Structure formats: C-alpha cells, structure tokens
Amino acid sequence: MSSEPSQPPPRRAPQRASLAAVSRHAGVSIATASRVLNGSSHPVADATRAKVLAAAEELGYSPSALARALVTRRSRIIGVIVGDIVDPYFAEITRGIEDEGAKAGYMTIVCNADRRTELERDQLSLLADYQAEGVVFAGSGYAGDERGDELAEGVARARERGIKVLSLAMRDFECPRVLVDNRAVAFDITDYLISLGHRRIAFIRGPEGLHTSALRLEGFREAMARAELHADLVQEGDFTYDGGHAAGRRMLTAAELPDAVIGANDEAAIGALAALRQGGVAVPEAISVAGMTDTRLARFSDMTTVNVPLYRFGALAARRIIDGESEPGAAETVLPHRLVPRATTRRRQ
Amino acid sequence: MSSEPSQPPPRRAPQRASLAAVSRHAGVSIATASRVLNGSSHPVADATRAKVLAAAEELGYSPSALARALVTRRSRIIGVIVGDIVDPYFAEITRGIEDEGAKAGYMTIVCNADRRTELERDQLSLLADYQAEGVVFAGSGYAGDERGDELAEGVARARERGIKVLSLAMRDFECPRVLVDNRAVAFDITDYLISLGHRRIAFIRGPEGLHTSALRLEGFREAMARAELHADLVQEGDFTYDGGHAAGRRMLTAAELPDAVIGANDEAAIGALAALRQGGVAVPEAISVAGMTDTRLARFSDMTTVNVPLYRFGALAARRIIDGESEPGAAETVLPHRLVPRATTRRRQ
DNA sequence: TTGTAAGCGTTATCAG
DNA sequence: CTGATAACGCTTACAA
Numbered sequence: 001m002s003s004e005p006s007q008p009p010p011r012r013a014p015q016r017a018s019l020a021a022v023s024r025h026a027g028v029s030i031a032t033a034s035r036v037l038n039g040s041s042h043p044v045a046d047a048t049r050a051k052v053l054a055a056a057e058e059l060g061y062s063p064s065a066l067a068r069a070l071v072t073r074r075s076r077i078i079g080v081i082v083g084d085i086v087d088p089y090f091a092e093i094t095r096g097i098e099d100e101g102a103k104a105g106y107m108t109i110v111c112n113a114d115r116r117t118e119l120e121r122d123q124l125s126l127l128a129d130y131q132a133e134g135v136v137f138a139g140s141g142y143a144g145d146e147r148g149d150e151l152a153e154g155v156a157r158a159r160e161r162g163i164k165v166l167s168l169a170m171r172d173f174e175c176p177r178v179l180v181d182n183r184a185v186a187f188d189i190t191d192y193l194i195s196l197g198h199r200r201i202a203f204i205r206g207p208e209g210l211h212t213s214a215l216r217l218e219g220f221r222e223a224m225a226r227a228e229l230h231a232d233l234v235q236e237g238d239f240t241y242d243g244g245h246a247a248g249r250r251m252l253t254a255a256e257l258p259d260a261v262i263g264a265n266d267e268a269a270i271g272a273l274a275a276l277r278q279g280g281v282a283v284p285e286a287i288s289v290a291g292m293t294d295t296r297l298a299r300f301s302d303m304t305t306v307n308v309p310l311y312r313f314g315a316l317a318a319r320r321i322i323d324g325e326s327e328p329g330a331a332e333t334v335l336p337h338r339l340v341p342r343a344t345t346r347r348r349q
Numbered sequence: 350m351s352s353e354p355s356q357p358p359p360r361r362a363p364q365r366a367s368l369a370a371v372s373r374h375a376g377v378s379i380a381t382a383s384r385v386l387n388g389s390s391h392p393v394a395d396a397t398r399a400k401v402l403a404a405a406e407e408l409g410y411s412p413s414a415l416a417r418a419l420v421t422r423r424s425r426i427i428g429v430i431v432g433d434i435v436d437p438y439f440a441e442i443t444r445g446i447e448d449e450g451a452k453a454g455y456m457t458i459v460c461n462a463d464r465r466t467e468l469e470r471d472q473l474s475l476l477a478d479y480q481a482e483g484v485v486f487a488g489s490g491y492a493g494d495e496r497g498d499e500l501a502e503g504v505a506r507a508r509e510r511g512i513k514v515l516s517l518a519m520r521d522f523e524c525p526r527v528l529v530d531n532r533a534v535a536f537d538i539t540d541y542l543i544s545l546g547h548r549r550i551a552f553i554r555g556p557e558g559l560h561t562s563a564l565r566l567e568g569f570r571e572a573m574a575r576a577e578l579h580a581d582l583v584q585e586g587d588f589t590y591d592g593g594h595a596a597g598r599r600m601l602t603a604a605e606l607p608d609a610v611i612g613a614n615d616e617a618a619i620g621a622l623a624a625l626r627q628g629g630v631a632v633p634e635a636i637s638v639a640g641m642t643d644t645r646l647a648r649f650s651d652m653t654t655v656n657v658p659l660y661r662f663g664a665l666a667a668r669r670i671i672d673g674e675s676e677p678g679a680a681e682t683v684l685p686h687r688l689v690p691r692a693t694t695r696r697r698q
Numbered sequence: 699t700t701g702t703a704a705g706c707g708t709t710a711t712c713a714g
Numbered sequence: 715c716t717g718a719t720a721a722c723g724c725t726t727a728c729a730a
Binding site: 060130 | 364365409411412413414415416418419424433434435437440441443444447448451454456457458459460461474475476477478479480506510511590619620623627645646648649650651
C-alpha cells in the first residue's frame with residue numbers, strides 16, 4: 001500500500017448516476033435501460049426489466065430532465081410572466097398554473113416583468129431559450145404601447161418555434177385568452193351600488209393605458225349612463241393601496257362626499273377605505289366602498305367586491321398548454337364573474 | 350404551376366436556429382461560432398467574428414439554454430420551495446430571489462409544497478432533475494417530522510450532486526441559513542407591549558410543530574417571564590386569518606378581555622383584529638393588537654408589527670447560490686429585525 | 699486564429 | 715425482445 005500516492009485523488013463530486021451507469025450495472029444496453037426507465041411501450045422481458053429497475057434503485061438513478069427535454073423537445077416547463085409575484089392578483093394565477101402543471105409533472109418558471117413591456121419581451125425570449133412549452137402572460141397590456149410591436153414580434157417567433165402562448169387579459173398580440181368580461185365586472189358592481197340607492201358614485205381608476213383599466217372604467221360609465229347618473233367622479237389611481245389612499249384623502253377634502261366609492265381593483269378600494277375611515281367617515285354607514293377581483297385582501301377587509309376566478313385562469317391556461325391544444329381553437333374563453341356583497345356597502349338611507 | 354402537388358407539404362415548425370445553422374451560414378466551424386457567440390476568451394479574428402455575428406442576427410439565433418446547461422453543468426436555474434406562493438410571506442421571499450437571480454441571468458422555478466414535508470422532498474428531486482444550481486427552502490420545518498429523515502436524505506444527495514441548498518428558517522437538515530432570530534422577534538414585540546403598560550397579553554400561536562411557531566412562542570414566554578407576568582393566555586392558531594379570527598372570537602366570549610393580543614404572524618393578528626372590532630371592541634382604545642413579519646397586510650391594516658426582511662432573505666440566498674460559495678462557509682446569517690409601531694397599539698390608560 | 703471531435707444524458711430508429 | 719447508433723444543441727480540449 002506504500003505505493004499509493006500520498007495525495008488523495010481530487011475526486012469530483014459523485015455526479016448523478018446516468019442511464020449509461022445503470023445499463024452497465026444491469027448488464028444491458030443503454031437502449032433497454034431507457035425503455036424500462038421511461039414508461040416506453042416497447043416490449044422488454046420481465047427478467048430484464050427487473051434487473052434494470054434494481055440497478056436504477058441501487059444507484060439512485062433519476063433521469064436528467066435537461067437531456068430528456070433536449071431530445072424529446074418537450075421541456076415540461078411552463079413559463080408565467082407576471083407584473084409582480086407579490087401582488088396577490090398574480091400570485092393566485094401563478095398558484096393555479098403551478099397546481100395544474102404539477103399534476104402533469106410540469107415545472108413552472110415565474111418571471112417578474114415589473115409591469116413593463118420591454119421586460120416581458122426579455123423574459124419571453126429567456127423562456128424560449130429554455131424551450132418552455134408554453135408561456136402565460138398574466139397581466140394586461142397597454143394601449144398604444146411603444147414596445148408593443150417588439151413584443152408582438154417576439155410572441156410570433158415564439159409561436160413559430162412551437163411555444164404555446166396564452167394571455168389572461170387583454171393583449172395587443174394575437175393569442176388565445178382566458179379572462180373575464182372586465183367591462184361587465186365594473187358594470188355589475190356599479191349597478192349594484194346604484195340598486196342600493198347610491199347616486200353620486202366615485203370611481204378610482206387603474207393605471208393609465210392599461211387595457212383592463214380602460215375596460216373597467218367603461219363598464220362603470222355604462223352603468224352610470226344607463227341609470228342616467230353623472231360619471232364625473234373619476235379619481236386617478238394605479239391599482240395600489242397608496243393610490244387608493246390618496247384618492248380617498250382627496251375625497252375627504254372635497255366639498256361633498258360621494259355616496260359610494262368603487263376601486264378599479266381591491267387594493268385601491270382598500271386604500272380608499274382606510275383613508276376614509278382614518279378621516280372619520282363611517283363605512284358603510286356614511287358611504288359605501290367596493291372593489292373588484294376578490295383577492296384575499298378584500299375578504300380580510302370584509303369588503304364588497306366582484307369575484308374574478310384568478311386561480312381558474314391559471315389552471316385553465318396550464319391545462320391548455322399541457323394538452324397542447326391546437327392554437328386557433330377556442331381563441332377566447334370568458335369565465336364568469338360573481339358579485340360578492342360584504343360589509344362595506346349598504347343601502348342608502 | 351399545375352404540376353404542384355395539391356397537398357401542401359406538411360412542413361414542420363421552423364424550429365429554432367441552431368449553432369450549426371449559424372456556423373454554416375457564416376461559413377465557419379461550429380466551434381468558432383460558439384466562441385464568438387458565448388463570450389469565450391478564446392481569440393477570434395475580428396472579420397470572422399463579424400461574419401458570425403451577422404449570421405446569428407440574420408437567423409435570429411438564440412442559444413439553447415438546455416443544451417448549454419447539459420454540457421456546462423450550469424443550468425442557471427434556482428429553485429425555491431415555498432409553502433404557498435399566495436402567502437405574502439413566501440411571495441416576498443420569492444421576489445427577492447427572482448430579482449437577484451434575474452440580474453445574473455438566472456431563472457427561478459417556484460414549487461408549492463403546500464407546507465408538507467413529503468411534497469418538499471418531491472419538489473427537491475424534481476429540481477435536482479432539472480439540475481437546479483441551488484434550491485432554497487423558504488419555509489420552516491416541523492419538529493419531530495416523520496418525513497424529516499427522507500427529506501434530509503434527499504438534501505444530502507442533492508448536495509452531493511453539487512446543488513447548493515439553503516433554508517430561510519429553522520430546518521432539521523444541515524444547510525446554510527439566512528433568517529432572523531425568531532425568538533427575539535417575539536420577545537421584542539412582547540416587551541414593547543409590556544412597556545406600553547399591558548399586563549394580560551394573549552398570544553395566538555402558529556401551527557403546531559413548526560419550528561418558527563415554537564421559537565416565537567418561546568420568545569413571548571421569555572418576555573413575559575422576565576416581566577414576571579403570566580404567559581397563560583395562549584390561543585391555538587395556524588398562521589391564517591381564519592385561525593386568528595377564531596381566536597379573537599374566543600377572547601370575546603371569555604370572562605375578561607386581555608389587555609393586548611399578539612399574533613404569531615401578521616395574518617393571524619389581522620384575523621383577531623377583525624374579530625375583535627366586529628365584536629364591538631375598540632382597537633387600540635380598549636385593547637392593543639400586534640403581529641409579526643410586516644407583510645403588506647400589516648401595513649394595509651396600519652397594524653403594529655415586527656419587520657422581518659423577507660425580500661432580503663431571498664436576495665441573499667440567491668446571491669449565495671449564484672456566487673457558488675463554498676458550502677461550509679457562513680453557516681448561518683442572522684438578519685436584523687425591527688419593531689414597527691403603528692396604529693393598533695397604544696399605552697394602557 | 700481556426701477546425702475536429704469528444705462528450706453532456708437522453709430518446710428513437712433500425713437492424714438483429 | 716435487445717442492441718448499436720444517430721441525433722438533440724452546445725462547449726471545449728486538442729490539433730493544425
């Protein structure tokens with residue numbers, strides 16, 4: 001033993017056991033090992049099968065998803081591009097995608113685009129590099145977006161490469177969609193408040209340019225118009241708590257409080273709700289407040305809102321990708337929304 | 350043109366341009382093309398370089414991350430295993446990981462484990478199959494977990510394969526950690542309430558068995574003991590709004606209300622807060638309420654809490670993985686927490 | 699400075 | 715039923 005080198009060999013990390021290792025260990029060809037280890041329908045003798053299984057077990061073999069994806073051209077990866085994963089709106093959607101994906105052995109890559117179109121484009125091409133089988137755009141697009149063309153181009157290329165692209169809101173590029181009728185969402189909550197006897201209804205809008213903002217504002221206006229009410233109490237907003245809070249404070253300083261306030265999303269509505277209450281205004285006694293989307297925030301605040309099935313958005317999108325549906329089919333799926341009356345609204349005395 | 354076949358050829362999708370295609374197009378070898386297209390330091394003539402670049406541009410070439418990962422053994426993938434991405438606790442952490450990762454060109458794969466150890470194990474091996482460079486366990490582990498050994502084994506194997514494993518809370522397997530001193534977190538908020546003159550302080554605990562729950566409960570007890578107060582008002586809880594709400598309701602039916610209530614996390618505290626207010630108890634006038642973690646929920650409720658730097662947890666963990674630090678170094682990083690007094694607590698009259 | 703060729707770990711085709 | 719072997723798209727010694 002004195003002939004052994006004094007330096008232990010710089011042994012590399014044990015690496016993962018490869019298919020080659022398993023086949024060697026089992027005394028069969030690599031092809032045979034592959035056949036038993038990936039539920040191939042190709043016939044294999046029971047005895048051989050057993051040997052391979054035993055070898056795989058012993059070596060702790062687990063196939064390389066990377067290598068497999070490379071050759072099969074199926075990565076089992078779904079990409080989702082969100083504005084901000086911390087926003088419960090996107091988190092709910094993501095959860096839907098992940099759950100549905102996981103059932104089918106898919107991994108979900110989440111990309112934050114910070115609500116910026118150019119980042120969405122970057123994320124999309126990154127996902128394409130990883131050969132994602134599908135990419136879900138969770139957020140809405142902007143009207144007259146300068147970067148819109150670039151994105152549309154990227155989407156077109158991705159699709160050419162066989163990547164399924166879906167969106168969960170209005171988008172300026174061609175692709176199947178899963179969404180709600182946002183105009184109807186806003187119409188319904190507005191109509192509900194009107195039915196409660198409110199006349200002067202304020203609306204805190206979403207970010208400038210966002211399609212969803214525009215649609216919801218339209219829905220509000222339509223409902224008001226139909227009741228022959230003025231839809232002139234429209235406040236700036238940006239879907240954030242702070243934006244809603246600021247809007248609420250502006251209302252406090254106005255000559256006259258509105259009868260009711262609608263936020264273009266829950267977060268803005270909750271911000272306004274907080275501002276009003278902090279300003280000494282009783283909700284719902286003096287003024288009603290309602291939001292849209294029905295995130296957990298709304299529930300926690302016991303706030304009236306409209307339920308939008310975000311989780312189902314995600315789950316459905318994932319399913320479409322996994323099933324590999326033909327692109328043109330079912331271009332647009334409109335899911336039902338639902339009014340959720342809670343404690344921040346009441347009939348006007 | 351009548352000689353054209355009536356059936357258009359079933360042309361396959363255009364596929365992505367490969368390096369081979371680029372090299373062919375540029376009239377150079379694959380190796381040369383590779384060298385210019387991945388910032389290799391290997392010298393290449395400027396003229397050649399230009400040709401390759403032009404070809405790549407023209408063909409819209411983008412390297413296959415899969416193929417590259419396979420050969421370099423660097424996937425540029427970070428995995429994060431969370432209990433539930435909808436929980437803002439995990440969402441914040443995930444955002445930190447993603448932002449830091451994206452800066453370095455990394456993708457983040459998010460896995461929901463539904464807070465169950467066996468799922469964590471499954472997710473871990475899936476991530477290993479994708480050759481994730483690192484895996485972050487965002488949540489805490491359970492004391493006396495039956496599946497604990499299995500997980501520990503999986504972690505050990507993953508590490509053998511060169512995967513960096515980190516955790517952001519107490520865990521029963523060996524790995525570097527980034528966390529706060531949860532005992533101190535609970536101690537500090539309790540101490541603060543005591544300093545405000547509260548004596549009968551209730552504590553809504555976290556889920557049974559979770560290390561974080563235990564540590565926070567200990568911190569509460571220590572602070573109470575040090576002030577020679579009874580720490581006997583401990584309510585069941587599970588880190589959820591509903592759990593906190595139920596605890597709040599139980600307090601309402603008790604003979605005497607406590608002076609203050611501490612939730613083992615923000616969500617539970619907010620649930621209790623809601624229950625108390627719904628029960629007609631004025632907060633903070635009649636009773637103080639505080640939480641821990643400082644998620645956005647706490648801010649929206651203007652609730653006193655303790656800030657835990659979740660985003661930094663994620664960012665730091667990601668950085669460690671990207672930098673590929675040697676495993677044993679910096680076994681545990683304890684980040685500072687910070688008391689955040691807000692509107693749900695006040696000095697006892 | 700450029701090219702050849704050997705992998706990385708699979709799957710899949712085609713003979714035996 | 716089993717086994718070579720050619721891809722998949724890329725990096726990287728090693729040669730020239």
